[in-house]
Each structure stands twice: as C-alpha cells, then as structure tokens.
Amino acid sequence: MAKKTANLSADSVAGRPAVRAVEVSKTYSSGAVAVQALKGISLDVPQSRFVGIMGPSGSGKSTLMHCLAGLDTLDSGEVFIGEQEITRLSDKKLTRLRLEHVGFIFQSFNLVPTLSALENITLPLGIAGRKPEREWLDTVIETTGLTQRLHHRPSELSGGQQQRVACARALVGKPKVIFADEPTGNLDSRSGAEVLAFLQQSVRQLGQSVVMVTHDPTAAGYTDDVVFLADGSLVDRITAPTAADVLERMKGFEPAGAGARS
Numbered sequence: 001m002a003k004k005t006a007n008l009s010a011d012s013v014a015g016r017p018a019v020r021a022v023e024v025s026k027t028y029s030s031g032a033v034a035v036q037a038l039k040g041i042s043l044d045v046p047q048s049r050f051v052g053i054m055g056p057s058g059s060g061k062s063t064l065m066h067c068l069a070g071l072d073t074l075d076s077g078e079v080f081i082g083e084q085e086i087t088r089l090s091d092k093k094l095t096r097l098r099l100e101h102v103g104f105i106f107q108s109f110n111l112v113p114t115l116s117a118l119e120n121i122t123l124p125l126g127i128a129g130r131k132p133e134r135e136w137l138d139t140v141i142e143t144t145g146l147t148q149r150l151h152h153r154p155s156e157l158s159g160g161q162q163q164r165v166a167c168a169r170a171l172v173g174k175p176k177v178i179f180a181d182e183p184t185g186n187l188d189s190r191s192g193a194e195v196l197a198f199l200q201q202s203v204r205q206l207g208q209s210v211v212m213v214t215h216d217p218t219a220a221g222y223t224d225d226v227v228f229l230a231d232g233s234l235v236d237r238i239t240a241p242t243a244a245d246v247l248e249r250m251k252g253f254e255p256a257g258a259g260a261r262s
C-alpha cells in the first residue's frame with residue numbers, strides 16, 4: 001500500500017540518526033556510595049532502524065534508555081534526538097520535545113483505564129495540542145489490527161491488544177523515535193510475537209525508528225541491530241541478529257549460574 005511506504009521523518013533526507021549518544025556518562029550517588037551506571041557510551045540509532053539494547057541485570061540498560069529519552073540527566077556527554085541536542089534544554093523545552101518527537105511503550109502498557117482504545121491512542125497528541133492526521137491514524141489503526149476494538153476500554157482488551165493500543169499511541173504522533181522498555185515482558189509468547197512483528201513492521205513499512213530494551217533473545221531476534229551492555233559500557237553489537245546468535249553471545253556476559261532475566 002503506497003501510504004504505508006511514506007517515511008515518517010523529514011530528517012531522512014539528511015540521513016541524520018534518529019538518536020545519537022556521544023560519550024554519555026552517568027553516576028548515581030546514594031549516601032557515600034557512587035555507582036557509575038554508564039561509562040562513556042556512544043551510540044547512533046539510524047532512522048528506520050529497530051535497535052535492541054541487551055545486557056545482564058544492572059548493566060545500565062534502563063539508565064541508557066532514560067538518558068536517551070531525556071528522562072534522566074547525564075554527568076557528561078551529549079544526546080541528540082534528530083538534530084536537537086537535549087542535555088542542556090530546560091525542563092519545559094524537554095517536555096515539549098518528548099511530547100512531539102518521542103514515543104514510549106512500557107512493559108505495563110500504561111493505558112488510561114477510563115478511556116477507549118481510540119481515546120488512549122490520540123491522548124498524547126491532544127496534550128500536545130495537535131490533531132491526528134486522519135489518514136495516518138487510519139493507517140496506524142489498520143496496521144495494529146485494532147479497527148474492531150477502538151471503542152473498547154483497556155479492561156475489555158487482551159494484554160496483546162492493550163500493548164498494540166500502546167504501540168499505536170506511540171506511533172500516531174510520528175515521533176523521531178519510539179523507546180520500548182521490555183514491551184513483551186507482560187505478554188504470553190504469541191501476543192509478544194504479534195507486538196514484536198508490529199514494531200518490526202512499523203520500522204520496515206512505516207519508517208519508524210525504535211529502540212527496545214529487552215532481556216529476551218527471541219525479542220532481540222526481531223531487531224536490526226542489537227547492542228550489548230556490560231557494567232555500564234557497550235561491549236558488543238550484532239547486526240541482523242537471530243535469537244540463537246543473541247543467546248550464544250549472552251552466555252559470555254552472564255555471570256556463571258545467573259539467569260538471562262533482568
């Protein structure tokens with residue numbers, strides 16, 4: 001379908017990454033103890049690319065995602081979302097940038113229980129004072145397979161359907177990037193596969209850029225690139241990974257006897 005090949009981002013002409021991290025460092029201090037969660041991480045997330053972030057528990061995945069999304073401050077380094085460097089923006093400008101250019105998908109769906117699926121999908125746009133583009137909204141709804149469920153409330157939807165509503169909500173504002181934090185963590189494997197296939201389709205057919213934190217090699221197998229964190233540093237990367245590649249690589253990073261789950 002022609003409308004599904006339209007690229008989401010005007011920046012594509014310049015070939016600029018959707019997100020760029022340059023030498024990002026972050027330390028948490030609690031009392032006398034300081035934990036260096038990120039140790040000079042540089043990472044480009046190209047446009048129209050599905051990038052996975054993996055690593056053992058405590059390796060810095062969530063911190064990195066929060067820093068990339070402007071949800072946490074850095075000690076040093078720079079983060080760009082599109083052409084905008086975000087680390088020196090005021091809170092107000094950062095909130096605006098997130099509303100307009102960043103989509104989020106969480107493990108726990110984070111839908112508003114009293115609103116219908118459609119109202120949930122368009123809520124962030126409304127907060128940003130924008131109206132959905134009708135044709136794009138239709139494309140997103142059709143692609144997520146939610147056409148028959150738009151007037152249902154979250155409690156009337158399965159977990160997989162709720163997460164697809166969350167995906168549609170993230171996608172409908174045409175953000176420069178969507179951050180997905182363990183998006184299949186609360187789903188059975190079949191619903192998880194549907195959500196992952198949808199995210200992959202949004203990258204390949206709609207030109208979306210997606211960054212996903214996951215502990216699951218099967219989920220990582222849907223990405224275009226997976227990067228591995230260990231102890232706050234980027235230690236490896238696989239392009240076009242299979243689940244088996246990822247599993248094999250993870251064995252090298254997990255402490256002996258530890259499970260893969262973060």
Ligand code: ADP
Pocket residue numbers: 028029030035036037055056057058059060061062063064262
């Ligand atoms: P992951 O997502 O890979 O499990 P995190 O980014 O959550 O790792 O944590 C990286 C390191 O930073 C860990 O050592 C963790 O204990 C520490 N950390 C994370 N958040 C905080 C916080 N708010 N305060 C203090 N230490 C934190």
